[in-house]
Amino acid sequence: MSEGTNHDAKRRIILNAFDMFTPSHLSFGQWRRDDDQSSTKRRDLDYWTNLARILERGDINALVIADTFGQHDVYKGSAETTLRSTVQFPMGDPSIPVTAMATVTKNLGFIITSSTSYESPFVVAKRFSTLDHLTKGRFGWNIVTSFKSSASKADHDEELANGLCRIWEGSWADDALKEDAENEIYVNPDRVRWIEHHSENFTLNAPHILDPSPQRTPFLLQAGTSPAGIAFAAKHAEGVMLSGLSPHILAPRVAALRSKAAEFGRNPRNIKVFAIVTPILGKTEEEAKAKYEKALKYASFEAGLAFYSGNAGIDLSTFDLDAEIKPEDSTVDSRIQSLVSSLKYRGADVPAWTPRTIGKAMAIGGNGPVPVGTPEQVADFLEEWIEIADLDGFNVGYVVSPGSFEDVVDLLVPELRRRGIYTPQGESGTIRERIYGVGQTRLLDEHEGSKYKYENYDFTQK
């Protein structure tokens, strides 16, 4: 087996669960249902430990917990709808429940979002190394970069990612930690390097404060595929998550990403690409459809509009709520034209796309697909997406939690396993091992961060 290739002959489908420390992540209005517990997650560790147990039972690769520091405030020019209808607000810190979940699981990974904008590298390095230690290498970082603003911002993200890899990979030699009681040598000072960095953005001049964790650098996930985002991900990401209503929309983005990765000397297959999906599963088609109808009933169109308006930067409240928007109408903003064009890929039949129906659609699964059906139908759907868009798996969102995740584990996972495209039962290891194969706990040699490995890098060169 060569390094980092898939370790199964048939390509395996990787499922992550996708949640956020907030009542409504990608489905809005469902908090009003009795069978939804998302609202309690801010208060109760039981929510998180129960969820972790469910996901572990389904051999889910990792729980990805998104995060944000802002409020959607484009719709109606204020955050009012965001607060009233709970659109990714209120929001807790995703790093906090991780160790509680780790106490009740052995295999499940935990990937949390953290922005490079708010914290200094040494704080992040220490916190993430602690998380990777205490989860035994089951920790990943979803890097949110700040590409939209400017080229200098992109440089900053690059600088920070490299700075962190230098701390994680380059400060401690593998044999620096001795714990030699007889000779009273806990750490061999000659095998620990001070990491120096002096720029406008940040200053470093210290060793990594914690001995290396199992993975050293956490598994690196990245979201978004702007041109700058693709360049960053092609170099730094081990996993990328994308969102789109059709595999035909994603396909060219995935191709661009893999081709850019090859330019950086990486095996393009080693970037694992996950599409966001919110399946609605039933034992029968009727059961699934009934669940979808119930979801529609509770879907808050206004929350959906606040979410979409915030993401797209267009205030949809300025439109007539019930007037049809036609993609061919050239007076409509091109971003809305493109949204409405892509909405045809939604499973549901909608007579006309108006802000109200758009809001309803966005309020179930956000800007990702919502396949509704039996395990067989949904598995067919996922396989088709994988084939068309060249994906490696999915970040699976919920309509209600933990109910939607229980359906994935109890209905979808057995079907995928029956098809021979799912992970073996009880597979353990670090996240990186579960992705790249047993033994591959550290960054692949081809990865950008590997050039900072203690033994590889000449640190006299700044």
Added chain:
Amino acid sequence: MSEGTNHDAKRRIILNAFDMFTPSHLSFGQWRRDDDQSSTKRRDLDYWTNLARILERGDINALVIADTFGQHDVYKGSAETTLRSTVQFPMGDPSIPVTAMATVTKNLGFIITSSTSYESPFVVAKRFSTLDHLTKGRFGWNIVTSFKSSASKADHDEELANGLCRIWEGSWADDALKEDAENEIYVNPDRVRWIEHHSENFTLNAPHILDPSPQRTPFLLQAGTSPAGIAFAAKHAEGVMLSGLSPHILAPRVAALRSKAAEFGRNPRNIKVFAIVTPILGKTEEEAKAKYEKALKYASFEAGLAFYSGNAGIDLSTFDLDAEIKPEDSTVDSRIQSLVSSLKYRGADVPAWTPRTIGKAMAIGGNGPVPVGTPEQVADFLEEWIEIADLDGFNVGYVVSPGSFEDVVDLLVPELRRRGIYTPQGESGTIRERIYGVGQTRLLDEHEGSKYKYENYDFTQK
């Protein structure tokens, strides 16, 4: 019962456990013993959950986990000894194991150190509110301020503490969180305020991102008693921790603190003062002495010197290791004179204070007392300290962990309880309730932070 007075006629002794996410916190060299598990705490959640269960069994008020971002590097002008002999290095992030410990406890509080220097107020506010939610109000913050540097630094700390209290106390009205499914009002936007702040140090213009946790503002502990530190603590702290080798050294500091608190309109008894202590307990005096001898055998004098040199800012390696230092010798630095003078309060008999014997002494319990004896003897010792220095309790350090904490729980606590000066069995509640009485989950009205309570503060006034 009036607000915030002690709720027992006889003054109760409050015990916190004092640990750090590092092999050696205040006792150095003991990591070489088979019966010490401190070295594994970086890697194993079991260390933390086991410790939490032990402390809960003893109705310990809270586990205080210290933190630092630097390395002691004064001794020999480098961090070599710090690394080699593990002097508060390597170090993990204390916020990470908290929820794991919360899953196995109901009453124990968790107070973690976080500096005001490294993170932006909104990051800290969100993280700490999350911790207070998920622990059901059992969370506290040990504020490390940066007083040493300059007056402008002190202003910065003051500004940051007030900024955080405004976020926690002033952003959400008590009735802002509706969770009203019928009318689709999750949060009432009219009852949530944006907190605005614009200064050189930081900028705020947002609501608190998370709904109020049980305590809103975490229980506020503060360490250190420099003059600026006393002024800060007298206004902001609900608990203060001090370190000194004699109660006579602490007494004037405690008096100054309480008197300054009174100047700020607070009941001076409402600042709970904890001295750091590292008791060595045995069922018999012989057993205790044997434990002390064993501790001495493993105590690393060089680590003790690295610790002391780092704290005091004096490099003791420049002295002859075995030459006696006499306090009356006027050629010796006054800080070392004062250290040597205070070392007479140590329980152990030492023929002469040399750098080597000072290092040994500092390597067991650091700069705090180390009473050695039976539960009765140690309880007498603690009661004497309380009386002389006007204390409210202790932060109890360890020689070996969790063994030293087990001794406190199994030997000392029953003796304190027998004397009627310890908390009732199984006492529950938020930290603030356990300190100030049932129902007192929020800041006392007299506390500085209370003026920022939503209903109290005119936020149009910047």
